[in-house]
Amino acid sequence: MTSEPDRRHLKVGVIGTGWIGRQHAEMVSRRDDAAVVAVCDLDRRLASEVAAKTGGEVYSDWRELLAEAPVDAVFVCTPPATHAEPAIAALRQGVPLYLEKPIARDLTSAATIVSAAAETGVVCAVGYQWHAVDALDEARRVLNGRPVGCVIGESIGGTASRPWFLDRAQGGGNLLERGSHHIDLVRAVAGEVVSVQAAATSVRLSPRPAGAGDIDDGVTLLLHLAGGGLATIIVAWTSDDLPGSYWLQLIADGAALRVELDPTFTLTGTSRGEPVAGGSGANPYEVSIERFLGAVRAGKPELVVCRPADAARTLAVAIAAESALATGGTVTVEAVPAGN
Numbered sequence: 001m002t003s004e005p006d007r008r009h010l011k012v013g014v015i016g017t018g019w020i021g022r023q024h025a026e027m028v029s030r031r032d033d034a035a036v037v038a039v040c041d042l043d044r045r046l047a048s049e050v051a052a053k054t055g056g057e058v059y060s061d062w063r064e065l066l067a068e069a070p071v072d073a074v075f076v077c078t079p080p081a082t083h084a085e086p087a088i089a090a091l092r093q094g095v096p097l098y099l100e101k102p103i104a105r106d107l108t109s110a111a112t113i114v115s116a117a118a119e120t121g122v123v124c125a126v127g128y129q130w131h132a133v134d135a136l137d138e139a140r141r142v143l144n145g146r147p148v149g150c151v152i153g154e155s156i157g158g159t160a161s162r163p164w165f166l167d168r169a170q171g172g173g174n175l176l177e178r179g180s181h182h183i184d185l186v187r188a189v190a191g192e193v194v195s196v197q198a199a200a201t202s203v204r205l206s207p208r209p210a211g212a213g214d215i216d217d218g219v220t221l222l223l224h225l226a227g228g229g230l231a232t233i234i235v236a237w238t239s240d241d242l243p244g245s246y247w248l249q250l251i252a253d254g255a256a257l258r259v260e261l262d263p264t265f266t267l268t269g270t271s272r273g274e275p276v277a278g279g280s281g282a283n284p285y286e287v288s289i290e291r292f293l294g295a296v297r298a299g300k301p302e303l304v305v306c307r308p309a310d311a312a313r314t315l316a317v318a319i320a321a322e323s324a325l326a327t328g329g330t331v332t333v334e335a336v337p338a339g340n
Contacts, residue, residue, distance in 0.1 A: 010293055013038035013071040015062045015086055017050040019160035020100055020127075021077030027289055028075075029054035034293055038069035062086045066093055073123075073296050076100065079164040080171050084109035087124075091116040096123035096296040098289070102180050103311040105172060107319055107334060110312040114336070117301070117308045125292040125304035126311035128184045132287035135259045135267035138278035139189055142271045143252055148190035150251040151223075151231035153182045157244025158207075159237055166213025173215025175325070176318045179235040183321075184306070184314040185248055185259075186223060186231045193231070193317045195332050197222040198324040207239040221321050224330075312336045 012034050014025045021041075029036050040059040041047035047058045059065040066074070066089055073096040076086050083104045090097045091113075103126050104110040117124040130136075155178050164170040171177045175198075187193060200216035218236035225231060246261035250269075257269035257276060265280030282290075288305045295303035316336050324331040 010034040010072040010296060011037040011070055013040065013065050013069050013074040014050070014054075014056070014077065015040045015065060015074060016077035016079075016100075017041040017043075017046045018077065018162050021075065022050055023285075024075045024077060024098070024100075024289070025050050025054045025056075027286065031289075031293075038065050038071055040065045063089070066090060066095065071095060073098065073293070079105075079162075080176065081105040081164075081169065084112055087113050088116045091120050091122045091124060094120065094122055096292075098125045098127065098292050099308075100127040101184075101306075101311060102126075102172070102176055102315050102318065103308060104315065105170070105176075107312070107316060107336060110308075110315050111336065114308045114312050121301065123292070123295045123299070123301045123304065124308050125288070125295070126306045126308055127288065128181065128306040128311060128314070129285045129288040130181055130185055130261060131188060131305040132282075132284035132291065133259070133261070133265045134281040135265055135278045136185070136189055138267050138276075139250060139257050139259060142257065142269075142276055143189075143250070143255060146252040146255065147227040147229060148225070148250050148252050149229040151186050151190050151225075151229065151248065153186065153231070153233045153248040154235075154245045155179060155182050156234065156236040157238055157242070157246065158240035166208065166215055168214050172318065172322070173213075174217065174235045174237050175215075175219050175221075175321055176315075178237070179219060179221065179233060179321070180314055180318045182233045182235070182248065183221070183223070183317045184311075186225075186233070187310075187314060187317070189248070189250060190225055190227070190229060190231060192226045192313070193223045193320075193333050194226050195224040195330050196317060196320040196324045197224075197330050198321045200325055201236075206237045216325070219321075219325065223317065309336070 036054040201218040205217035223231040255271040267278035
């Protein structure tokens with residue numbers, strides 16, 4: 001059961017201590033206005049390793065954490081296929097929730113999370129941290145409502161070790177786990193996606209052993225935008241010793257803008273004949289957590305960087321892309337329930 005939030009120092013629980021769970025736990029533990037008080041993983045050894053660095057009671061069952069730990073907020077960082085149950089339980093118990101992306105592995109689960117957040121009014125953020133990139137706000141300001149006709153994006157590089165990442169059923173592989181970040185950014189700056197085409201490479205690009213997992217090492221997505229434009233996203237998983245490439249380019253009437261993503265998060269380009277440049281400001285990962293904790297203190301769900309209904313619409317595009325990969329056709333993006 002959750003306690004009334006302390007306005008100065010929030011008590012945080014972390015469920016799932018894989019790579020991203022560790023990152024969140026360590027980031028929270030470095031703050032002076034929050035503390036990790038509970039850490040949970042099915043592998044108790046992993047939870048203990050994180051707790052040794054960040055503090056907190058160790059649990060191997062998230063149900064026990066929610067029932068026993070005096071948390072003001074909880075981070076759920078389990079594999080996507082297991083998001084729904086702990087997420088909905090936290091919301092129903094009134095515990096503010098930071099849910100790692102994607103919101104879920106399927107649209108039915110996503111809809112239940114969206115509904116739970118809307119019905120309870122509990123603060124809920126989904127971990128599309130790149131929403132908080134300052135350069136995106138500057139790009140929208142520069143475009144000033146001009147429709148984007150062409151978007152090109154790349155997400156190419158290594159990825160942290162996560163056993164479930166190789167299992168399409170659990171995490172969706174490159175398309176959902178990595179590509180959905182770019183899908184989300186396209187939606188944020190160029191509008192909604194109405195249909196999708198997709199193709200995958202059959203060439204081995206990643207360092208995994210032959211025969212390990214069932215995901216595609218590289219995919220290319222063609223997104224048809226509601227405003228008539230097109231977006232092309234290339235996602236590839238490569239070895240860590242190769243340089244990464246994470247960026248988004250936007251073409252509109254009289255404007256050509258480029259957003260460099262991780263690690264610089266900067267904007268360059270030209271609009272109406274004038275040069276455009278913008279800095280990244282704060283780290284978007286830190287901003288995402290800052291906004292979430294601020295929303296918890298204020299009791300205002302609208303203050304988070306990415307809300308559940310928004311994340312569900314990104315998932316709908318990714319699910320359509322999976323179908324396009326399987327069928328070779330153009331797939332219409334399914335509508336998702338309205339919500340917060």
